[in-house]
Amino acid sequence: MYSIFWLMLLAYSTLVSTEKFTNEGTKSIFILAGQSNMSGRGGVVNGTWDGFVPPECHPNPMIRRLRSDLTWEEAREPLHKDVDVNRTCGIGPGMAFSNWVLQRDLGLGVVGLVPCAVGGTDISRWSRGGRLYNQLLHRARAAMHGGGLIRAILWYQGESDTENLGDAKLYKGRLEKFFADVRSDLKSPMLPVIQVALASGQGSYVDIVRKAQLEIELPNVRCVDAKGLPLEPDGLHLSAAGQVQLGRMLADAFLQIMAPLPVSSSAPKRARNFFSGLFRI
Known part of the structure; x- marks a missing residue:
């Protein structure tokens, strides 16, 4: 009986947390996808x-x-556990x-992070119709339940595609198709995507994959370069x-994409018209 009571209490707490998020007004959803460096191996x-947990990563x-x-629950590291x-x-x-x-007070409201990254996955495993792709769509749509806006996809992947020359050469086309497919299936043709150019790789063709990432020119797709950032001892x-x-x-x-919008330090957190309706499912 004691165990049943605590299980019921846990279920109730989870329900309250989920309902609280659903009813908190403006909600900004960010999808975290890719492989291990997006999932997070810092400190491992x-x-x-x-x-x-560095101060910059403390719960909020x-x-x-x-x-x-x-x-939903309050976000804490590790996000992909x-x-x-x-x-x-x-x-x-x-x-x-x-x-x-959130320090910039852009009227984003509550931020909802949707972890989807899985370590050791090459780009072909993220193709449309595959398990990882379907899981991303399923989780993105679940995150939107009760209202909210998908603000962006944060994407860090490609280390596994550096092992084979054929995969490295095909990487750019596969990545562009992935971005197009996700935008199409989420009915968000201008959904911002912020991708990361590799800091490292598992094979000999890192430069080919990095070149592909840095040369992608699609509307509302930004690339940040991780080369030179500190690595764990595994390199x-x-x-x-x-x-x-x-x-x-x-x-x-992301803030550069938001640049046309006024930045306010005291205005109430409201959704801006620029995004209104663009990312609803």
Whole structure:
């Protein structure tokens, strides 16, 4: 009986948290997708996360996370702990991004993060109709339930595509198709996408993939370059400090897209007409 009581209490708390998010007015949704460096390996060494959370990644009552069971909770690192379940997750860019964007008071309201990244996945595994692609759409649509706007997709992927020359050469076309398909299926043809040019790779063709990423010229697609950011000892994954820097870079790129909108430090948090209706499902 005691166990049943606590299970009921936990279920009720989850329901209250979800309802609170649904009824909080303006909600800005950001999809976090790609592979391990978006999922977050900052602070992970030899398969163990050190548990250190940089101040820039601390919880904020204005930031929520969509759990694997499609309910909302206050966002805390590691954001992908129940999504990228076959790897040890640590610090990623999502919390640093969100905290920095909210400091600008752009009327975004509550930020809802939708973790979708899975480590070790090449671009072909994100193609339309595949499991990862369908999961992204499912989670994005669930996040929109009860209202809200998808503000952007944050995308960091490509390390796995550096192992094979054929995959590296096909990368640009595959990535452009992925962006087009997601926008089409979410009925958001101008949905902002902020992608990351690789800091590292698993193979010999990093330069080919990076060139493809840096040369993509699609409307409302921005690219930030992670090259030179600090890495973990494995030489593949960004350190916690690197992820904080990347989060800030992603935020700055998003703010450039928002630049036509007035920045206010005291105005009530309201949705702006520029986005109104563009990203509703």
